[in-house]
Amino acid sequence: MRRTLLQSIVRGPLTEATPEPDEAALAELACSVDHAARTRLGRSLAIRQVDAGSCNGCELEIHALNNAFYDIERFGFRFVASPRHADVLLVTGPVTKNMREALNRAYNAAPDPKWVVAVGGCARDGGLFAGSYACLGGVSQVIPVDLHIPGCPPSPTQLLKGLLALLQHAGANLPSS
Amino acid sequence: MALLDGIPCSSAVTSHRPWPRVVVDADGWQKAIDRLVANEIVLLGLWGDADVVHMALACPEGDAIAVISLECRGGTFPSVGARHAPARRLERAISDLFGLEAAGTPDDRPWLDHQRWDCAHPLGKGGRPKQAIPYRFLPSEGEGLHQVAVGPVHAGIIEPGHFRFAANGEFVVRLEGRLGYVHKGIEALMSGATLDGAARLACRTSGDSAVAYSYAFVSAVESALQIEVPARAVYLRALAAELERLGNHFGDIGAICNDASFALMHAQTGILRERCLRVAETCFGHRLMMDLILPGGLARDLAVDGHAAVTGLLAEIDRAFPRLIELYDKTASLQDRTVGTGVVKPAYARLFGAGGYVGRASGRPLDARRSPGYAPYRDLSFEVPTLQEGDVNARVWIRIREVEQSVQLIRQILAQLPAGAIRAALPSSGEPAEGLALVEAFRGDVLVWVRLDEDRRIARCHLRDASWFQWPLVEAAIEGNIIADFPLCNKSFNCSYSGHDL
Numbered sequence: 001m002r003r004t005l006l007q008s009i010v011r012g013p014l015t016e017a018t019p020e021p022d023e024a025a026l027a028e029l030a031c032s033v034d035h036a037a038r039t040r041l042g043r044s045l046a047i048r049q050v051d052a053g054s055c056n057g058c059e060l061e062i063h064a065l066n067n068a069f070y071d072i073e074r075f076g077f078r079f080v081a082s083p084r085h086a087d088v089l090l091v092t093g094p095v096t097k098n099m100r101e102a103l104n105r106a107y108n109a110a111p112d113p114k115w116v117v118a119v120g121g122c123a124r125d126g127g128l129f130a131g132s133y134a135c136l137g138g139v140s141q142v143i144p145v146d147l148h149i150p151g152c153p154p155s156p157t158q159l160l161k162g163l164l165a166l167l168q169h170a171g172a173n174l175p176s177s
Numbered sequence: 178m179a180l181l182d183g184i185p186c187s188s189a190v191t192s193h194r195p196w197p198r199v200v201v202d203a204d205g206w207q208k209a210i211d212r213l214v215a216n217e218i219v220l221l222g223l224w225g226d227a228d229v230v231h232m233a234l235a236c237p238e239g240d241a242i243a244v245i246s247l248e249c250r251g252g253t254f255p256s257v258g259a260r261h262a263p264a265r266r267l268e269r270a271i272s273d274l275f276g277l278e279a280a281g282t283p284d285d286r287p288w289l290d291h292q293r294w295d296c297a298h299p300l301g302k303g304g305r306p307k308q309a310i311p312y313r314f315l316p317s318e319g320e321g322l323h324q325v326a327v328g329p330v331h332a333g334i335i336e337p338g339h340f341r342f343a344a345n346g347e348f349v350v351r352l353e354g355r356l357g358y359v360h361k362g363i364e365a366l367m368s369g370a371t372l373d374g375a376a377r378l379a380c381r382t383s384g385d386s387a388v389a390y391s392y393a394f395v396s397a398v399e400s401a402l403q404i405e406v407p408a409r410a411v412y413l414r415a416l417a418a419e420l421e422r423l424g425n426h427f428g429d430i431g432a433i434c435n436d437a438s439f440a441l442m443h444a445q446t447g448i449l450r451e452r453c454l455r456v457a458e459t460c461f462g463h464r465l466m467m468d469l470i471l472p473g474g475l476a477r478d479l480a481v482d483g484h485a486a487v488t489g490l491l492a493e494i495d496r497a498f499p500r501l502i503e504l505y506d507k508t509a510s511l512q513d514r515t516v517g518t519g520v521v522k523p524a525y526a527r528l529f530g531a532g533g534y535v536g537r538a539s540g541r542p543l544d545a546r547r548s549p550g551y552a553p554y555r556d557l558s559f560e561v562p563t564l565q566e567g568d569v570n571a572r573v574w575i576r577i578r579e580v581e582q583s584v585q586l587i588r589q590i591l592a593q594l595p596a597g598a599i600r601a602a603l604p605s606s607g608e609p610a611e612g613l614a615l616v617e618a619f620r621g622d623v624l625v626w627v628r629l630d631e632d633r634r635i636a637r638c639h640l641r642d643a644s645w646f647q648w649p650l651v652e653a654a655i656e657g658n659i660i661a662d663f664p665l666c667n668k669s670f671n672c673s674y675s676g677h678d679l
Binding site: 001003004005015049050051052053054055056057058059060061062063064066068069079081083084093094096097098099100101102105106128129131132133134135138152153155 | 291293295296299330331332333334335336337357358359360361362363365377378381382383384385387428441442444445447448450451454460464467500501504507508630673674675
């Protein structure tokens with residue numbers, strides 16, 4: 001174990017440079033987040049991930065945000081275990097009818113102010129599963145969505161760009177004192 | 178004794194390939210159940226169709242496979258689950274989706290249908306939605322028992338499902354899972370889909386097994402249509418499948434250790450997993466290799482720099498992985514959590530026909546790549562590691578050994594990779610045809626059965642994840658363990674929710 005730890009120190013970090021926030025995401029957020037919410041949350045956001053019917057591909061890439069290459073915690077994001085601790089709900093999947101109530105409950109359990117980020121093509125409009133008897137076809141059918149991150153699944157870099165746009169927006173216009 | 182010996186049948190379906198499908202009457206159906214109960218044959222799958230139920234069977238060695246079909250007079254069929262427990266949830270799903278009832282079943286609770294859909298029996302006779310009734314969990318009685326309800330939304334980045342624990346203090350007396358939350362209606366969406374469209378759906382049945390699912394789906398289609406796939410595509414499919422296996426095994430070995438609070442391993446294997454995904458993107462243009470495998474071959478050839486990227490990956494694994502194995506083996510605090518925890522008895526693995534590392538860690542030495550076997554694995558040499566202990570530790574070791582086998586397989590694939598075309602042409606019409614395929618995903622065998630119509634669209638497609646026969650074993654394995662060890666046990670199985678719920 002000592003050798004592994006020592007090598008990690010000597011080798012230097014694998015963590016990659018910060019990607020630029022996504023322009024499209026910034027534009028979408030500009031009209032959705034109010035000033036008061038931004039000033040209260042600052043630059044630290046707690047994320048609660050909710051799988052509302054995903055194929056688990058999105059979850060794999062969200063998981064990857066925690067690995068040494070993307071290291072999402074350096075930006076002030078952290079994944080939390082309960083919606084009650086969350087500022088951001090990261091929702092995946094076409095929202096199956098069997099998950100509608102659980103998604104609603106998770107949303108209502110998260111304290112205000114909060115954002116909802118819909119991750120992946122399914123979460124936007126149901127994706128390949130649109131039109132199924134078992135799916136509602138997108139997160140916005142159930143709860144208000146502030147930001148969509150497209151992709152099937154979005155890569156960790158795409159996820160980071162979208163979330164950084166959220167952070168930049170949330171942190172803008174903080175009181176100077 | 179051959180697979181279908183002692184099972185009287187009226188006719189064989191000639192358009193079903195590559196294994197036989199025969200039509201049986203109630204007597205033949207019962208005889209098959211007799212042989213299942215006697216442990217002479219293994220249940221591979223059980224699914225509904227228009228007024229028919231199909232049951233896939235295999236011999237215990239896994240190299241002979243057959244499907245028997247029974248017409249459901251009056252919308253019922255004799256319950257398999259009444260005498261052979263592994264069939265119960267499959268029968269509940271058939272009842273939900275088709276409205277075909279298993280006569281004599283001891284468990285008539287709905288499974289996938291949570292009474293939230295706009296109709297009942299969406300793949301069968303339809304009808305008004307069932308009235309919502311509270312779900313009856315199985316009872317646990319005794320002094321000092323309490324219940325703990327977990328999910329469907331869990332405390333992590335994981336898929337949704339509900340777990341109901343009955344516990345005495347910290348010790349679990351009974352665990353019952355309730356699934357179906359991510360039921361997307363994939364089999365209904367498949368009906369009428371084009372072959373390429375259905376392949377895209379198959380890919381997204383369980384995202385972590387995107388390659389394995391599309392591999393199984395196209396194999397079933399190609400068997401039905403009797404299509405010869407170009408040799409280069411056959412080898413590149415196996416390369417993609419082994420890259421997928423490596424990525425998942427690395428991720429999960431670390432995640433299991435992380436659930437025992439050993440984060441160092443998680444960080445280190447996370448690096449290897451990310452390398453695998455990046456190499457997959459370099460080779461085939463997508464980190465999870467979705468939409469790569471299509472009926473007839475591949476959508477894309479191996480990228481020009483793909484060969485070098487894979488070679489580099491194997492070199493890094495050779496360099497980094499032995500040290501991590503040693504780290505796992507020599508960390509006493511970690512072994513203290515994994516050894517003896519969550520034991521699956523070999524008898525249960527055999528009864529349920531559990532595939533993947535769950536079965537192989539409990540003495541069931543089956544791997545679909547070996548038996549029944551499929552191209553190109555018949556021409557490659559590899560071992561199927563097997564252990565008897567059946568605990569979390571054994572499942573970790575099986576995965577470690579499978580990483581080593583996958584590395585060897587990829588070396589052989591690269592060395593033997595043929596040149597040439599990557600996709601064969603498909604006929605646009607023809608007689609209706611049926612195909613069945615079994616492909617080894619990282620967590621176990623995926624079964625796909627298809628029936629194609631004259632226009633080469635999907636008439637019916639059934640996909641059965643390995644998890645159907647593994648989820649019940651999670652419940653058996655946790656009994657007598659403490660609730661705090663559930664995440665560790667559960668992760669060592671890593672069953673699919675989406676692949677199961679469809």
